[in-house]
Amino acid sequence: MSATSRTTDRGLVARGVTVTVDGTTILGGVDLTVLPGEVVVLVGPNGAGKSTLLGALTGDLEPTSGSVELDGVPVASYRARDLARRRAVLLQQQRLAFGFRAREVVEMGRAPWHRAPEAEDDLRMIAEAEARADVAHLAERLYPTLSGGEQARVSFARVLAQGTRLLLLDEPTAALDLQHQEALLRVAVQEAREGSAVVVVLHDLSLAAAYADRVCVLAHGAVRATGTPREVLTPALLSEVYHHPVDVVEHAGHLLVVPVRGPASAPPAPSSPLPKEDSCPV
Amino acid sequence: MTTAPVTPSPARAATPSSGPGAGLQRRTSALAARVGLLGGLGAALVVACLLAAATGQFHIPVSEVVGSVLHRAGLDLGPLPTHPQAENNLWNVRFPRVVMAALVGAALASAGALMQGVFGNPLAEPGVVGVSSGAAVAAAVVIVFSLDFAGTWTIAVCAFLGGLATTLLVYVMARDNGRTEVVTLVLTGIAVNAVASAGLAFLLFLGNTAAREEIVFWTLGSMNGSRWPEVQVVVPLVVVGLVASLLLARQLDLLALGDRAARHVGVDVERLRLVAIVVVAVLTAAGVAFCGVIAFVGLVVPHLIRMVAGPGHRMLVPASALGGATLLVVADLWARTAIAYADLPIGMLTSLVGGPFFFWLLRRTRRTAGGWA
Numbered sequence: 001m002s003a004t005s006r007t008t009d010r011g012l013v014a015r016g017v018t019v020t021v022d023g024t025t026i027l028g029g030v031d032l033t034v035l036p037g038e039v040v041v042l043v044g045p046n047g048a049g050k051s052t053l054l055g056a057l058t059g060d061l062e063p064t065s066g067s068v069e070l071d072g073v074p075v076a077s078y079r080a081r082d083l084a085r086r087r088a089v090l091l092q093q094q095r096l097a098f099g100f101r102a103r104e105v106v107e108m109g110r111a112p113w114h115r116a117p118e119a120e121d122d123l124r125m126i127a128e129a130e131a132r133a134d135v136a137h138l139a140e141r142l143y144p145t146l147s148g149g150e151q152a153r154v155s156f157a158r159v160l161a162q163g164t165r166l167l168l169l170d171e172p173t174a175a176l177d178l179q180h181q182e183a184l185l186r187v188a189v190q191e192a193r194e195g196s197a198v199v200v201v202l203h204d205l206s207l208a209a210a211y212a213d214r215v216c217v218l219a220h221g222a223v224r225a226t227g228t229p230r231e232v233l234t235p236a237l238l239s240e241v242y243h244h245p246v247d248v249v250e251h252a253g254h255l256l257v258v259p260v261r262g263p264a265s266a267p268p269a270p271s272s273p274l275p276k277e278d279s280c281p282v
Numbered sequence: 283m284t285t286a287p288v289t290p291s292p293a294r295a296a297t298p299s300s301g302p303g304a305g306l307q308r309r310t311s312a313l314a315a316r317v318g319l320l321g322g323l324g325a326a327l328v329v330a331c332l333l334a335a336a337t338g339q340f341h342i343p344v345s346e347v348v349g350s351v352l353h354r355a356g357l358d359l360g361p362l363p364t365h366p367q368a369e370n371n372l373w374n375v376r377f378p379r380v381v382m383a384a385l386v387g388a389a390l391a392s393a394g395a396l397m398q399g400v401f402g403n404p405l406a407e408p409g410v411v412g413v414s415s416g417a418a419v420a421a422a423v424v425i426v427f428s429l430d431f432a433g434t435w436t437i438a439v440c441a442f443l444g445g446l447a448t449t450l451l452v453y454v455m456a457r458d459n460g461r462t463e464v465v466t467l468v469l470t471g472i473a474v475n476a477v478a479s480a481g482l483a484f485l486l487f488l489g490n491t492a493a494r495e496e497i498v499f500w501t502l503g504s505m506n507g508s509r510w511p512e513v514q515v516v517v518p519l520v521v522v523g524l525v526a527s528l529l530l531a532r533q534l535d536l537l538a539l540g541d542r543a544a545r546h547v548g549v550d551v552e553r554l555r556l557v558a559i560v561v562v563a564v565l566t567a568a569g570v571a572f573c574g575v576i577a578f579v580g581l582v583v584p585h586l587i588r589m590v591a592g593p594g595h596r597m598l599v600p601a602s603a604l605g606g607a608t609l610l611v612v613a614d615l616w617a618r619t620a621i622a623y624a625d626l627p628i629g630m631l632t633s634l635v636g637g638p639f640f641f642w643l644l645r646r647t648r649r650t651a652g653g654w655a
Contacts, residue, residue, distance in 0.1 A: 058542075058546065060542055060545065079550070080545055080548050080549060080550040080551075081548035081550075082548075083548070084545075084546060084547050084548030085548070087546075088546065088547075089542075089543070089546040091540075091542060091543055091546075094539075094543070095539070095540045095543075096538055096539060096540075097402030097403065097404075097537070097538040097539075097540070098402075098404070098538045098588065098593030099588075099592070099593055100535075100538060100592070100593055100594070101592070104535075104592075104594065105539075108535065108536055108539060108547055109547060111532070111536055111547045111548055111549075112547055112548035114532070158547075162547065
């Protein structure tokens, strides 16, 4: 990544980001700072505004009010190519209109560096990205014929090949099997340790607990809590945010977040209002 | 879209790479395949042109056609046409017509490739988005009111302006919140096409008998009556359009990722779309101005090329241009020789073949994954 490092790394700063669509406030005054070297995981129930926030962070979506700055410059004032040299994005859905080969899709990640000195690194970056996303063996396959998980990994390889110092990943693990979920997030952490800023939207709270430096819990379009996984992922907070009793247990040094379920045979109790207070280690 | 050809076609015969040398080897073989396909299509085009020039109401041997061209080029090689009328007929009737067919074919096919790239949908075509019908209405206005403000250029200029105005209208109407949804755009195109055909009908009603006849033949599409002055108008349009398409090719590949992801890898999507639409209008005007509406060339040719060479636009655009040129030269040859002493409308022929092809494509696209972008 050092070959593509930029001079000013002041991270990504969102201030008072508000998004209103048709009179409905989807995001209300969200503040978020992501510094180089850290993995920030966004969690929250459906409709909490995670993807909208990510849209604002990528610059795709202009906030109704508030600002998003990357390295001290408003995201909206970057030219598309300059922004693409600073941040890469993995969307929830990776569509492809035509039957390109997986290798060609990964190569698309190098497009922002076309005719730049960094283009010399193209082959190395592509090979590296393919290896890290475990898609080297798929390189000659046609992208539309790959499985959902394979497509997601090829797209992740494209994002890595872009070689930017900011990664925004929207539910990157959704289509992946257990092995590749862990592998992908390990790569994300590795990127952060090498100086990148990484934002990941996740649904799996145990994954969030294991790989996040900081967790940002969104609910109803606002930040409910931000902090280290141990500070934020508490039974009380999660039960309240998700409207479902949640237990947080410690296993082999990691936090495990599990929803409280009724006896296996019976359906779960309709709505037990309070979470279990004592979270006992297994 | 385009599903996998089961056996790797020559143009895509890249060996699965494993070692560090494989990348280079893959690139070399890909380059060889590109040169091979373009060379093959170029050779096919030359052969088709010679055959088309040789065939007609009286036959001129191919050797004499070649000899005539070489002599005009200053090379004293090959036999000259023996028939007293042959030389005259070749240079005043057949050559301009063959060249026009090649130019129009190249223009329409590359316009189709461009359009499909812009909308990320293999079913998009200038006709679908309203360029053709917009250009047709403008050209009909020129015919009905006998406009002549720019000499032979009048009809081309008006066709271009009409096509551009219609396309921009569609684009602006289908555009919402800084982006263009494909479905909205195609539906808007349908509405605009309906209005345009009403306008065409009204102009038919207004025109005198001669104008009506001209418009009817024009909407059927024909190479009949293509002479050098018309070719001189079409050449610069096609050259400008093709060069611009080639310059856009790299970015069009990225558009396959979808608007948002394309933006994330540095494409100024809105600007690219706007430029591409102007280029499509130029190419369509070149195709439509003198030869009328020749549908489906822009649909069939890029699709076939994609099946052979993959969807990369750096290959697709030039190969479609060559393929479209060859197809239309052959189609025109058929149109004027299928029935003795009759010149079939070429637009009718292409629609006869292209219509069912569109059906087939529609059904196939619905089945395959990732068809609807």
